[in-house]
Amino acid sequence: MNTSAVSLIRVPLVRVPFIRAALAFLLLALSFTVRAQLTIEITGAGANRIPIAITDFTGEPGIARAVAMVVRADLQRSGLFKLVETDTPLAENYMADFAGWKARGTDVFVTGSVTPASNGRYEVRFLVHDVQKEAALGGLVYLMTAQQTRATGHRIADYVYEKLLGEAGVFSTRIAYVVKSAGRFELQIADADGMNAQTALASLEPIISPAWSPDGGRLAYVSFEAKKPVVYVHSLASGKRQVVANFKGSNSAPAWSPDGRKLAVVLTKDGASQLYSVNADGSGVARLASSSGIDTEPCFSPDGEFIYFTSDRGGSPQIYRVPAGGGQAQRITFEGSxxxxxxxxxxxxxxxxxTRNGGRFQLAVMDLATRQTQILTDSDKDESPSFAPNGRTILYASEVGGRGVLAAVSSDGRVKQRLSVQAGDVREPAWGPFLKH
Amino acid sequence: MRTKLMIALVALSAAALIAGCNTTGGGPEQPGASVEDRSAKQVDGAEVKRVTPDQNPQTALDAVKQGVLAKRSVFFDYDSYVVKDEFRPLVEAHAKFLVANPKVKILIQGNADERGSREYNLALGQKRAEALKKMLTLLGAREDQVEAVSLGEEKPRCSEASESCWAQNRRDDMLYSGEF
Structure with missing residues (x-):
């Protein structure tokens, strides 16, 4: 199921200047309420940022400016670009003055236009120019409604990012997280820039461990509304939710299989916390692994071959993996307790x-081939890491001044961001997948 | 005592009302179908019979609000899942009550302090709940009278980052039928 906020048709712009595109609408049944706004501040940037100018687009003044602003904010926030100021709106078919841009220290600039199309929609065109090569790198045409202005800006930012860095951008993706304020818990979903926050579930009891289905249409999570932890799967488009694990004892730590058909969960129906697999509709419960201690926090490898998890079978909590089809557990972490x-x-x-590092809980990343580990943060209470779908950034929960915040760090540790809400704790982040569009 | 109970009941129903409002007001519509399904299942004979006890459930509910049975918490040392000797008389009293009232059920909610992973702390709380459950069943409570669950670090009694505070959060709470 596609729950993308927009449905856009993209066509290549270069050499096809006057193409007609039709728009297929996707009506959304999102009955969310808008709540506390996430704000993002950049606390560290990459070493070699690409100097880039995003000119205001020509045409419909308000919308043209709004689109360009979203593109600028996205690229700036990534920490990989340095914005060069511009003041004149320029259209995509502007005859580029490369020498002038070079003199201003710009490597890349983006121009574009927004013009009214049929049925109250707008046609957005843009072109990316490479100053060194003195050539256009490419562009697209989008048809959108005024409500899709931000979504279109994110798509353009994704295009620019991919053209220049050779990997997919994540500006059009969404994140899920839990906000706690005044004894109330809300599972929220926002755009990757923190905008458009919507509440999927509000409860007086805690909500933890949200996990996106691989298609981005559902969230699995643990809710304590029944005075005990129970695992639910929540369809975002319809708001319908289903109990997938409510056995005697505790039910927690849902993790989707890469094909979206099964979940690994932790149940205590047979005593200690142990790993089980269950179909996404709650049927077919089967044991995945056995130990005499705690096994929890399962996570499938992207190829579906292994399940990584936390276990205290060796005396202290460490990370292990087992073949998803069952077999011998293999210990992965050895340093620290x-x-x-x-x-x-x-x-x-x-x-x-x-990892606990001298009494501080910090985010670390391990190269699984070499087993080399790098601690990425200098904080005390890091929790719940979640990779961006392009692997570039890790989103996690932390604490600043006694308040729960979300933070993001690039996997090389250089680019850092902090996401917080005005009055409340934010925790339990989960970065959503790429949506097909 | 009776006034207190009344207030508690009124507060409970008010809380339930607020919770109900939140679920339908703040979040998405609940799937009407599944809710109806569940209540339909509960109207069968087995469910009704459970409410016709040979001892008055109100009397049982009153009893667990008095004396030693009103004490419901067992505290644990750091990184420990052993019920300490000082809590033995308390656990024995609850076990005795469960043996004398075989229709009464008890929910043990294990808790952990806030340090570290939420899911791992949920598992640690479960270990504490299981330890108390084992003790109650060894003392004669039936396995199906006792459910051990964990709230992990999610329901702290004290929210400061200090050892005295964490010590209050490393605990099991006991809830009787009608309280959960």
Whole structure:
């Protein structure tokens, strides 16, 4: 199911200047209420940022400016670009003055236009120019409604990011997280820039461990509304939710299989916390692994071959993995006495986790081939890591001044951001997948 | 005592009302179908029979609000899941009550302090709840009278980052039928 906020048709712009595109509408049944706004501040930036100018687009003044502003904010926030100021709106078909841009220290600039189309929609065109090559790198045409202005800006930012860095951008993705304020818990979903926050579930009891289905249409999570932890799967488009694990004892730590058909969960129906697999509709419960201690926090490898998890079977909590089809557990972490919350990068090469380092809980990443580990943060209470779908950034929960905040760090540790809400604690982040569009 | 109970009941129903408002008001519509399904199942004979006890449930509910049975918490040392000797008389009293009232059920909610992973702390709270459950069943309570669950670090009694505070959060709470 596609729950993308917009449905846009994209067509290549270069050499096809006057193409007609039709728009297929996707009506959304999102009955969310808008709540506290996440604000993002950049607390660290990359070493070699690309100097880029995003001119105001020509045409419909308000919308043209709004689109360009979203593109600028996205690229700036990534920490990988340095914005060069511009003041004149320029259209995509502007005859580029490359020498002038070079003199201003710009490597890349983006121009565009917004013009009214049929049925109250707008046609947005843009072109990316490479100053060194003195050539256009490419562009697209989008048809959108005025309500899709931000979504279109994110798509343009994704395009620019991918053209220049060779990897997909995550500006059009969404994040889920839990806000606690005044004894009330809200599971919220926002755009990756923190805007458009919507509440999927509000409760007087805690909500933890949200996990996106691979298609981005559902969230699994643990809710304590029944005075005990129960695992639910929540369809975002319809708001319908279903109990998938409510056995005697505790039910927690849902993790989706890469094909979206099963969940690994932790149940205590047979005593201690142990790993089980269950179909996404709650049927077919089967044991995944056995130990005499605690097994929890399962996470599938992206190829579906292994389940990584936390276990105290060796005396202290460490990360292990078992073949998803069953078999011998293999220990992954050895340094230190507290290594928990494994999450694999989308390419399966790296593992983010939380390690206790001299009494401080910090985010670390391990190269699974070399087993080399790097601590990425200098904070005290990091929790719940979650990779961006392009693997570039890890989102996690932390604490600043006694308040729960979300933070993001690039997997090389250089670019850092902090996401917080005005009055409340934010925790339990989960970065959503790429949506097909 | 009776006034207190009345106030508690009124507060409970008010809380339930607020909770109800939140679920339908703040979040998405609940799927009407599944809610109806569940209540339909509960109207069968087995469910009704449970409410016709040979001892008055109100009397049982009153009893657990008095004397030693009104004490419901067992505290644990750091990184420990052993019920300490000082809590043995308390646990024995609850076990005795469960043996004398076989229709009464008890929910043990294990808790952990806030340090570290939420899910791992949920598992640690479960270990504490299981320890108390084991003790109650060894003392004669039936397995199906006792459910051990965990609230992990999610329901702290004290929210400061200090050892005295964390010590209050490393605990099991006991809830009787009608209280959960």
């Amino acid at each position: 507290y290594n928990v919350s494994p999450r694999l990068s989308p390419d399966g090469k790296n593992m983010a986790f939380v």
